[in-house]
Amino acid sequence: RRRAINSGAHLETNISLSIITEERGEKKMSSQQSQLDKEAALSSLPSEWPTDLTSTIAARVATDDQTVVVLDDDPTGTQTVYDLPVLTEWSEDTIDAEFDRGTPAFYVMTNSRSLNPDDAAALNDTIAQRLKTAAKKHGRRLSVISRSDSTLRGHYPLEIDVLARALQDAEGGNENDSTTSSIDGQIIVPFFLEGGRLTINNVHYVADGIYLVPAAETPFAKDAVFGFTKSNLLDYVEEKTKGRFKRDQVESITIDDIRKGGPDTVRAKLSKLSNMQPCIVNSATLRDVQVFALGLLDAEEKDKKSFLVRSAASFVQARIGLPKKPILGASVINSSNNANGGLVVVGSYVPKSTKQLESLLTLEELEKIEINVADLVGDTEKCTSTLNRILDRVQGAITSGKNTVVYTSRTLVTGATPAESLAIGNAVSRGLVSIVSNLKAQPRFIIAKGGITSSDVATKGLGIKRAMVMGQADPGVPVWSIGEEGKFPGMSYVIFPGNVGGDNALLDLVRRLSE
Secondary structure (H helix, E strand, C coil): EEEEEEECCCEEEECHHHHHHCCCCCCCCCCCCCCCCCCHHHCCCCCCCCCCCCHHHHHHHCCCCCCEEEEEHHHHCCCCCCCCEEECCCCHHHHHHHHCCCCCEEEEEEHHHCCCHHHHHHHHHHHHHHHHHHHHHCCCEEEEECCCCCCCCCCCCCCHHHHHHHHHHHCCCCCCCCCCCCCEEEEEECCCCCCCCCEEEEEEEECCCCEEEEHHHEEEEEEECCCCCCCCCHHHHHHHCCCCCHHHEEEEECCHHHHHHHHHHHHHHHHHCCCCCEEEECCCHHHHHHHHHHHHHHHHHCCCEEEEEEEEEHHHHHCCCCCCCCCHHHHHHHHHHCCCCCCCCCCCCCCCHHHHHHHCCCCCCEEEEEECCCHHCCCCHHHHHHHHHHHHHHHHHHHCCCCEEEEECCCCCCCCHHHHHHHHHHHHHHHHHHHCCCCCCCCCCCEEEEEHHHHHHHHCCCCCCEEEEEEECCCCCEEEEEEECCCCCCEEEEEEEECCCCCCCCHHHHHHHHH
């Protein structure tokens, strides 16, 4: 085991055979036993439900008295939506103002995946209490979605448990009663179409080329904070809840339920849930999630059931009946009449991000600036000197019309203790943020690579408090329009998740925005 610190993240990585072989360009996973051939697996499933339910769900949402609030544990969760606001702070006045606008659905970007459990719990409780107060004041019902990682990382079940307790009295229960819940079910929907995250026969898969790889056999499962060993979601729930819910207590909405039975079958199963019983949702297409979403709406409206949803990004799109939108063109993303170069900030240290960075660095007409992590820790004078020098280079390159990438060194820098390692991570984060926050010239575009990096750049570097999701720059890559309070109001901000896209995805996007 080694501790890896970069981009403000604290990553402890098991150097396993699966990762080593991927880096050597050999077979990507050490075990092929439970992988599926993707094409064969999908073709063996029943035909999809015959009706597109997008407009049906949208009509329901438009006339409903519910406000849908998505608590997003990092900024990448907006990767399937558009024309929705994102709040990066959650004061009582800010939340009340969003309800006052009559917004039917909005995001609160908590970045809780970067927090320790106690802080994540306190944050979720605070936001839930404020949402509850605002909803009551404005006469609205609440539908809360806890959006997290499609590869099953994050504070589960902690966040969903905290939300259930906090929201109980909004559903007619007692938030101080830990034995029973007025919320009938916790719904687990990790399907994410653009990232190739599918759930089939209760097993959650990550698409890898022509294969579907069980999630527990991927590098994501080795996460030091949020690691897991079970790909079958029935077992995953038992593992993560430490046996509080056994696998046979977990309900399952199957592909057959969805594709053969439709919304009525989904509703019937959901209506039997009680006392926060877990229910996992199998899905292989967006249509599957739409069918489930309509069944859930029916169970809420007709059977007076209440649910909390723990999901990846695709469920939000289905839940509010949002049609697909074409990928945004360069003319929409780029700042108009801006001859400056664009800026790419890469802090994410996951293997996919490193491969994408390596590909980007092959671009000749690009100013390439590496930040040596060792220069940012220990010696304050050296750190300041390093950042000032880099800022001058960035400023000069951008104003000359040259695209620039600033990236952290790929060599691991570790501390002797977890506290020292965390301090290194915080120093790196402050360094990246200071470069963006001290820019005088507005880049033509800004791309931040990685969840924690993009969060810090958004809130601390660009001063974003409220942004509007414009759409996607690539599948699964959201674009925000910076609000009036931000550093560059109205500018596009591209959030490139660490685990999305092929090896050349970042390179291709920069090229497209440069045309």
